[in-house]
Amino acid sequence: xxxxxxxxxxxxxxxxxxxxxxxxxxxxxxxxxxxxxxxxxxxxxxxxxxxxxxxxxxxxxxxxxxxxxxxxxxxxxxxxxxxxxxxxxxxxxxxxxxxxxxxxxxxxxxxxxxxxxxxxxxxxxxxxxxxxxxxxxxxxxxxxxxxxxxxxxxxxxxxxxxxxxxxxxxxxxxxxxxxxxxxxxxxxxxxxxxxxxxxxxxxxxxxxxxxxxxxxxxxxxxxxxxxxxxxxxxxxxxxxxxxxxxxxxxxxxxxxxxxxxxxxxxxxxxxxxxxxxxxxxxxxxxxxxxxxxxxxxxxxxxxxxxxxxxxxxxxxxxxxxxxxxxxxxxxxxxxxxxxxxxxxxxxxxxxxxxxxxxxxxxxxxxxxxxxxxxxxxxxxxxxxxxxxxxxxxxxxxxxxxxxxxxxxxxxxxxxxxxxxxxxxxxxxxxxxxxxxxx
Amino acid sequence: xxxxxxxxxxxxxxxxxxxxxxxxxxxxxxxxxxxxxxxxxxxxxxxxxxxxxxxxxxxxxxxxxxxxxxxxxxxxxxxxxxxxxxxxxxxxxxxxxxxxxxxxxxxxxxxxxxxxxxxxxxxxxxxxxxxxxxxxxxxxxxxxxxxxxxxxxxxxxxxxxxxxxxxxxxxxxxxxxxxxxxxxxxxxxxxxxxxxxxxxxxxxxxxxxxxxxxxxxxxxxxxxxxxxxxxxxxxxxxxxxxxxxxxxxxxxxxxxxxxxxxxxxxxxxxxxxxxxxxxxxxxxxxxxxxxxxxxxxxxxxxxxxxxxxxxxxxxxxxxxxxxxxx
Numbered sequence: 001x002x003x004x005x006x007x008x009x010x011x012x013x014x015x016x017x018x019x020x021x022x023x024x025x026x027x028x029x030x031x032x033x034x035x036x037x038x039x040x041x042x043x044x045x046x047x048x049x050x051x052x053x054x055x056x057x058x059x060x061x062x063x064x065x066x067x068x069x070x071x072x073x074x075x076x077x078x079x080x081x082x083x084x085x086x087x088x089x090x091x092x093x094x095x096x097x098x099x100x101x102x103x104x105x106x107x108x109x110x111x112x113x114x115x116x117x118x119x120x121x122x123x124x125x126x127x128x129x130x131x132x133x134x135x136x137x138x139x140x141x142x143x144x145x146x147x148x149x150x151x152x153x154x155x156x157x158x159x160x161x162x163x164x165x166x167x168x169x170x171x172x173x174x175x176x177x178x179x180x181x182x183x184x185x186x187x188x189x190x191x192x193x194x195x196x197x198x199x200x201x202x203x204x205x206x207x208x209x210x211x212x213x214x215x216x217x218x219x220x221x222x223x224x225x226x227x228x229x230x231x232x233x234x235x236x237x238x239x240x241x242x243x244x245x246x247x248x249x250x251x252x253x254x255x256x257x258x259x260x261x262x263x264x265x266x267x268x269x270x271x272x273x274x275x276x277x278x279x280x281x282x283x284x285x286x287x288x289x290x291x292x293x294x295x296x297x298x299x300x301x302x303x304x305x306x307x308x309x310x311x312x313x314x315x316x317x318x319x320x321x322x323x324x325x326x327x328x329x330x331x332x333x334x335x336x337x338x339x340x341x342x343x344x345x346x347x348x349x350x351x352x353x354x355x356x357x358x359x360x361x362x363x364x365x366x367x368x369x370x371x372x373x374x375x376x377x378x379x380x381x382x383x384x385x386x387x388x389x390x391x392x393x394x395x396x397x398x399x400x401x402x403x404x405x406x407x408x409x410x411x412x413x414x415x416x417x418x419x420x421x422x423x424x425x426x427x428x429x430x431x432x433x434x435x436x437x438x
Numbered sequence: 439x440x441x442x443x444x445x446x447x448x449x450x451x452x453x454x455x456x457x458x459x460x461x462x463x464x465x466x467x468x469x470x471x472x473x474x475x476x477x478x479x480x481x482x483x484x485x486x487x488x489x490x491x492x493x494x495x496x497x498x499x500x501x502x503x504x505x506x507x508x509x510x511x512x513x514x515x516x517x518x519x520x521x522x523x524x525x526x527x528x529x530x531x532x533x534x535x536x537x538x539x540x541x542x543x544x545x546x547x548x549x550x551x552x553x554x555x556x557x558x559x560x561x562x563x564x565x566x567x568x569x570x571x572x573x574x575x576x577x578x579x580x581x582x583x584x585x586x587x588x589x590x591x592x593x594x595x596x597x598x599x600x601x602x603x604x605x606x607x608x609x610x611x612x613x614x615x616x617x618x619x620x621x622x623x624x625x626x627x628x629x630x631x632x633x634x635x636x637x638x639x640x641x642x643x644x645x646x647x648x649x650x651x652x653x654x655x656x657x658x659x660x661x662x663x664x665x666x667x668x669x670x671x672x673x674x675x676x677x678x679x680x681x682x683x684x685x686x687x688x689x690x691x692x693x694x695x696x697x698x699x700x701x702x703x704x705x706x707x708x709x710x711x712x713x714x715x716x717x718x719x720x721x722x723x724x725x726x727x728x729x730x731x732x733x734x735x736x737x738x739x740x741x742x743x744x745x746x747x748x749x750x751x752x753x754x755x756x757x758x759x760x761x762x763x764x
Contacts, residue, residue, distance in 0.1 A: 185548075193648035196548040196572030196625055201649070265556070266549030310557070312526050314547030314570065 001035050001415060002026075008040035008376060010366050012342030018045060020372040023415030027368045036417065040376055043409050046346045048080025048373030050353040050362050051323060052172075052250055053147070053226060053298035056082075056113070058104060059097070060089025065303040065393050067101060070323070071110035071427075072391035073301070075418040077323040078375035078408040081112040081354065081362045086123070087148040093118035093129035095137035102139035109427030110418050112437055114357060117141040119160050119171060123149045128160060135167040142358045145172035147226055148273075150208055152178050157212060161221035168358070170222040173212050175233070176274065180204035185314060187260040187275040195263060197313065200275050202230035209233050213240035213247055224356060225249040227300050229274040231284030238293045248356050250296035251285050253326050256333040258282070258398060268309045268316030269398045272302070290339055295352045299326045303394020321394040325385055327377065328404035342377075361414065361437050371437075372415035381407035391424065440760060443555045443564040444753055447575045447629035452606060455633055459583050460604040461752035462745070463593040468505055469748065478755055479508035482539040486512045487529070488567075489545040494719065495567050498743070499542045502750035508758075511538070526550060527559055534560035540758050541565070548572035563757040571620045577718055578626035580749040582607060582634055584741050585673055588714055608635030611669050615641045615662060615699060616677030616726055617688075619648050623718045624677060628656050641665045642699065645688040662699050666708050673714040673738075676701050676727045696725055703730035714738050 005018040019026040019034070051074065057065035067084070074082045084101055086092035092101060098115040105113020117134035121127050123146045134141040144164060151157045151173060160171050181204045186192050188199025209225055213236060216223035225237060228249050240247045254272065259279050262270040270276060288294040302319025309316055322329075330349070334340035346363075354363025361371040382405045387397040411419040414437050416428045430436045441449060450458070468474055484503040486496050496512065503510045515529055533541060540563050543551045548570030555564040568574040586594040590605045612631050618624040618640050631638045638656035640647065651658055659665040666674075679699075681692055689695045696702075701715065706728070709715075715737045721727050732739065 188649050190650035190653040193650040193653070194625070196570055196622060198571075199649055266552040267556075307525060307527075310525070310527050312545065312547045312550040312553045314549070315526070 002032060003412070003415065003417065004034035004037045005040045005045065005374070005376065006037060008043050008045035010045045011346055012044050015041070018366065018374065020412065020415045023372055025366060025368050025370045025372050038376070038410060038420065042378065042380060044342050044377040044379055045366070046342060046375050046377060047350040047363055047365070048375050048411065048413065049078045049327065049349045050357065050359065051079045051082045051299050051301065051326070052296050052353040052357060054082045054084055054301040054323060055087065055303065055319070056084045056101070057303060058088065059100060063305050063393070067104035067113060068108045069391060069393050070301070071105065071108040071113060072424055073323045074111040075411050075413065075424060076391050076408060077326055078377065078411050079111055079323060080373035080375070080411065080413050081114060081359050082323070083114050083116050083143060083357055085147045086116050086118040086145060091118050091122050092116070093121050095130065095133040098134050098139040098141050099137050106431045106436065109431030110424070111413060112359070112362065114359060115139045115141055116143045116145050116147070116172065119144045119146045119151050120156065125149060125151060125153055125156065128156070128163065131160070131164055131169065132167070135169060142167070142169050143172050143224070144169060145174065145226065147172065147174045150174050150176040150178060152208070154211060154215070158215050158219060161216055161223065162219045165221050170224055170356070172224040172226050173208065174226050175205045175208035175212070177204040177207050180207070184275070186263050186271070187277050189260060189278055191260045191263055195266070197263070202232050202277065202281070205230055205274060206232040206236055209236050213237070213245050216247065217243065217245040222246045227252050227255065227274055227298070228285065228294060229255045229277050229281065231281045234284050234288040234293055238288070241293065248295040248352070249293065250298040251289060251294045252300045253297060253322060253329040253333060254320055254398060256282055256285055256289070257329065262398070266313045268311065268313050269320070269396055269400070271313060271316050271318050272320050273318040286334060289334060289348060295348070296356065297326070297330055297348045298353065299323050301392070303392050304396050306395060309396045319396065321390070321392050321397050324390055324392065325397060325399055325404070327408060328385070328406040329399055331379070331406040332402070332404055372412050374412040375408060376410040378407045378409045379405065381405060383407060441757055444575050444757060445551050445555055445564060445566045446573045447578050447626040447633070449575070450630065450633060452633050452635070455579070455582070455630060456604050456606055458579060458749070458752050458756060459586060459594070461756060462579070462583050462748040463604070465751035465755070466593070466745070466748035468751070469744070475505055475507055477507050479503065479506040479758055482758055483509045483511060483537070484540045484542060484754060485533055485538045486510065487515065487533070487541050487543045488513065489515050489543070489550070492544055492568065495544060498746040499567060499750050501747045502754055505747070506751055506754060508754070526553060527557070530554050530557070530559035534562070538562050540754060542567045544568045546570055565753060565757065568622050570622065572622050573626045574622040575626045575630070576746070576750055576753055577623050578630035579753065580742055580746040581627055581675065581716060581718070582630050583745045583749050584716065584738050585610065585612070585714070588738065589672065606634040607631060610636040610672045611639065612636050613639045613641055613665060613669060613671040613674045614677065615674060615701070617646045617679050617683065618642050618651070618677065619646045620680070621677050627675065628654055632656065639665055639669050639671065643689055662705065663708065666705060670710045671713055673716055674701065674709065675716040678718065678720065678722060679726045681722070681725070692725055700725060701727045701731040703728050706731045706734060716742060719743065
């Protein structure tokens, strides 16, 4: 298929034409008569976004989300690759389960679905999952995480960090000291004191990060910190990077902009783990995005059925959906005039996560020959976020009613338009073939 | 202010709080009559929706509603999450379909009454009868009512029929001692006492004070003996200590807790001679309060219980009729 994207501002620069032939970028003018021409006047072209942290819920909780619905949501959000967390039922802790998720992703064909494997069997934190088997499976797992749970046993964490070095793997840690957060319902601070909800202290995140950056440097392993949420965590990561540790870190869009004051409503849409923190924490996270301490913005997209959110706070599930509104929310949180331009969006939401996750077809530049994973963004599309306008099964979006000005216009997945003018089109026709995506 | 529900002590400004206390004084006169009943809420239905056992609080609300001639339905719902049975939403919508006029809710989870009041599941006024470790506003009102009576005489409202405002608690110093962290009574009392002009001092080991307690409108001390000497309080309110807390390392053991934060006979003696002793009940005699203190002439524990009915009558009347007084 030949596609001509007319007049797109690549990374926010001057308008230019982009041509796609057979899934790759082509020299402008070389592709001949296009099968599809997209008028991109006023649109920004970015490399397809890569979400390092999503929960697709399948297998096991298909009432919350499926690989198919989550993939559609990803495409609508401009994501050409997503990394699916391992806390499914059964846990993605064997080659069989990660291959199932990987295969479901290819059968869907709306985005590239790369499974993350569990670090410990059943996420129980007591013995290693079959890390090598998952790495050698068809899914080719490189990132391992017990996300939802912390690998809290320091010896087990050390062993996991060392073991995955053998296949250039990486541990993505959900940093939460379990004893310090027993029964925790929200950030521990003046709001939790007033609301009488058990607190989740910042130190419970920071203590694990401090321990793990020391361990990772000691054994020379790669470590990724999921959903950093506190100012103190930023300080520790900055310090670890200055010492040369191989650390990367991610932040969610919601932690960049939402704060624990929202919990005063007791509306469970604001219940998430790690919890919403203070305005000072959110400001420190935004600064860390700007100065490079944080490498990745990832959504932690966590859909839940309505009955797990339409209840009292203490009984509600933790998590928020995010893929479809991530770009708009990031544009709301991070101001262009503070130095967060389109190239920074591409760096935090595409190039860095693609590099960290080891996805060679993703996060590329716009030179001819590159894989054509591209998102077209309309920066002048004011609209109000409506959770019902979603391909995800989850409606637990804390940004309901928020006015934003950025919308995903089109998403091209390996040269195929999966979204055009904001509407889902058709999955990639070759996604089930053995050669896809590479 | 016109209350639509009573979820938190912070719903009450000084004027509304004093009005409720004045109304409670009128309600208290009913208890002295041969026929302890007013027709005010005849034909209305009040539901006691209790997701957590509390016989004392339930019968206090039940007596209050019945003395106002309301019909009372007791709904004991154990468990609340999806996994445990009927959801809060379904329970609320069931009550709405039955056409209840007021819901008194007790719940183990902080914020559940807020959720009931704000989720749009039912229209009826909600009274928080204790939610998790959050608040218990009618307890704070009854404590304020009790204090106001002993400090200002009985009745402490303005002269009956003159419409004059009753007094507040300006100038009084109240010390609240014990497990503030887990206490909904303490949270509501700090707010209500502050709203009514009293000075509040919290005394507890630091483990049993919430992080961020400095932001509360009160003073905080760790040493009870020093605090008694420093503040010479008009009243001490002892909080119930749950002994299982020591297994979570909040304090070493019950003996040490009693030694350092219990109201012993010696500490009772160290208090000003006119200081009052309060406890929301049920008491752990010999732990946070000695028999000498609990049974002393200065103890107001049974007054608190008796006044609870009057205060809850006033709250129900105010919320269900939207009126301050007869």
